[in-house]
Amino acid sequence: MLDIKLIRENPQKINELLKRRNPELSIDEIISIDLERRKVQTLADELRAKRKNMSQEIGIMKKQGQNTDEIQSKVKEMAEEIKKLEEKEQELDSKQKILLLSTPNIPDETTPIGLSENDNVEIKRVGEVKKVNFVQKPHWDICTEKDIVDFERGVKLSQSRFSLYKGKGAQLERAIINFFLDVHTQEHGYQEIFPPVMVNSATMTGTGQLPKFAQDMYKCENEDLYLIPTAEVPVTNIYSGEILNEEDLPKYMTAYTPCFRREAGSAGKDTRGLIRQHQFNKVELVKLCTPETSVEEHEKLTRNAEHILELLELPYRRVALSTGDIGFSARKCFDLEVWLPSYNSYKEISSCSNFGDFQARRANIRYRSKETGKPIFVHTLNGSGLAVGRTFAAILENFQTEDGSVVIPKVLRKYTGWDIL
RNA sequence: GGAGAAGUGGCCGAGUAGGUUUAAGGCGGCACCCUGCUAAGGUGUUGUGUGGAGUAAUCUGCACCGAGAGUUCGAAUCUCUCCUUCUCCGCCA
Numbered sequence: 001m002l003d004i005k006l007i008r009e010n011p012q013k014i015n016e017l018l019k020r021r022n023p024e025l026s027i028d029e030i031i032s033i034d035l036e037r038r039k040v041q042t043l044a045d046e047l048r049a050k051r052k053n054m055s056q057e058i059g060i061m062k063k064q065g066q067n068t069d070e071i072q073s074k075v076k077e078m079a080e081e082i083k084k085l086e087e088k089e090q091e092l093d094s095k096q097k098i099l100l101l102s103t104p105n106i107p108d109e110t111t112p113i114g115l116s117e118n119d120n121v122e123i124k125r126v127g128e129v130k131k132v133n134f135v136q137k138p139h140w141d142i143c144t145e146k147d148i149v150d151f152e153r154g155v156k157l158s159q160s161r162f163s164l165y166k167g168k169g170a171q172l173e174r175a176i177i178n179f180f181l182d183v184h185t186q187e188h189g190y191q192e193i194f195p196p197v198m199v200n201s202a203t204m205t206g207t208g209q210l211p212k213f214a215q216d217m218y219k220c221e222n223e224d225l226y227l228i229p230t231a232e233v234p235v236t237n238i239y240s241g242e243i244l245n246e247e248d249l250p251k252y253m254t255a256y257t258p259c260f261r262r263e264a265g266s267a268g269k270d271t272r273g274l275i276r277q278h279q280f281n282k283v284e285l286v287k288l289c290t291p292e293t294s295v296e297e298h299e300k301l302t303r304n305a306e307h308i309l310e311l312l313e314l315p316y317r318r319v320a321l322s323t324g325d326i327g328f329s330a331r332k333c334f335d336l337e338v339w340l341p342s343y344n345s346y347k348e349i350s351s352c353s354n355f356g357d358f359q360a361r362r363a364n365i366r367y368r369s370k371e372t373g374k375p376i377f378v379h380t381l382n383g384s385g386l387a388v389g390r391t392f393a394a395i396l397e398n399f400q401t402e403d404g405s406v407v408i409p410k411v412l413r414k415y416t417g418w419d420i421l
Numbered sequence: 422g423g424a425g426a427a428g429u430g431g432c433c434g435a436g437u438a439g440g441u442u443u444a445a446g447g448c449g450g451c452a453c454c455c456u457g458c459u460a461a462g463g464u465g466u467u468g469u470g471u472g473g474a475g476u477a478a479u480c481u482g483c484a485c486c487g488a489g490a491g492u493u494c495g496a497a498u499c500u501c502u503c504c505u506u507c508u509c510c511g512c513c514a
Binding site: 037038041042044045046048049051052054055056057058059060062063068071072073074075076078079243373375 | 484
């Protein structure tokens with residue numbers, strides 16, 4: 001959520017920045033509602049003050065045995081007027097709130113300007129794409145041949161885009177999860193979290209999934225509960241509504257969870273294999289920090305995710321997303337893309353974002369400034385560290401050999417207990 | 422799921438036959454004073470949100486006693502719905 005005071009004071013600037021995302025975005029309506037809302041509030045406040053004083057007077061008069069009929073009927077009239085104003089106040093308030101909650105974050109000045117993913121900027125490439133003189137198989141064929149992921153029975157049990165890991169497949173998936181968590185907790189200093197995977201609508205609003213993206217999520221019938229699309233949602237909201245001490249920052253948290261996405265609107269995309277599933281595993285990195293440190297913390301968090309790819313010896317590149325491609329809540333975002341032979345290109349495996357105070361304002365996460373003693377909104381950051389299923393696919397494809405076996409990366413072997421698949 | 426009890430400021434804890442409560446008191450925090458230092462003591466101060474005035478320090482209004490709705494001239498206090506916690510029962514890994 002954008003700061004209404006910032007909008008009031010710099011309307012042209014905010015509009016200009018929002019139009020970098022999408023030329024149709026504008027805060028003009030918010031401003032006109034805000035103007036009216038404040039007028040109504042001032043009127044209502046004044047009347048409430050009058051009522052308060054007069055009611056007190058009635059109390060005193062009654063004690064003295066005076067007749068209060070006249071003044072009572074006066075206040076009653078006033079109360080009706082107040083009620084009308086309060087209704088108007090509430091209406092404008094909720095209108096403004098919905099508009100504010102539906103307006104995306106303003107992009108950072110350093111976010112490349114452009115309207116689509118074609119305007120994303122490659123920052124660097126790391127690792128060599130292996131040159132081989134045999135035909136590399138896509139991971140879905142490897143999975144089926146080795147019977148480590150059963151796509152058909154996954155669909156039978158659930159629906160398309162659900163799959164069933166078996167035997168060494170299930171073991172490899174679990175090994176990857178444990179490896180990720182161990183690196184982040186032991187080498188990078190993150191606290192491990194295991195959160196609920198169903199959360200309420202307030203929590204979903206805090207990180208920006210609601211109110212705009214309800215159709216992307218699975219919702220429980222007759223309950224105010226949604227399946228999380230990412231651990232970002234419960235983990236970022238852990239301290240919602242709280243005021244932290246400045247000494248408690250930065251907070252580094254990592255969580256493994258399954259993630260659930262309806263993938264509405266991606267019909268026909270990535271239909272084969274593990275790349276786009278309704279349920280997938282992910283290890284997420286989340287940070288809460290002060291505004292002064294968020295740029296630096298964003299870089300460090302991105303490096304933490306890259307470090308995993310480097311340990312696995314998977315070739316990847318870092319891309320800075322353009323203003324037209326960054327997520328709703330983000331002001332700046334780096335994608336990490338891993339090389340996938342079956343796609344003959346790099347494919348997203350992590351998305352590392354800086355949200356500024358956008359999520360903190362929605363979720364009301366603050367810290368008390370040591371200097372002023374006043375509460376300040378934290379900055380929130382997150383990134384995948386990494387997507388597990390896509391890592392699984394990247395390992396199978398990049399480390400397959402001519403004889404059809406797959407050599408497990410060294411760092412994973414103590415987790416799998418075997419080195420060849 | 423059933424039956425009972427309870428939810429007040431950072432914490433503890435008064436306040437419910439509605440009306441100077443604009444929430445007592447204590448603890449903690451902060452500032453200053455006293456003491457050679459420490460301990461103890463003294464004085465003052467103390468939340469959040471949202472408006473208004475002012476360049477600003479600041480001054481000032483309104484709202485907030487789990488959440489929402491209602492009754493009333495007036496609600497922490499009365500009524501209703503919901504949420505959470507605790508105790509007992511049932512069920513269950």
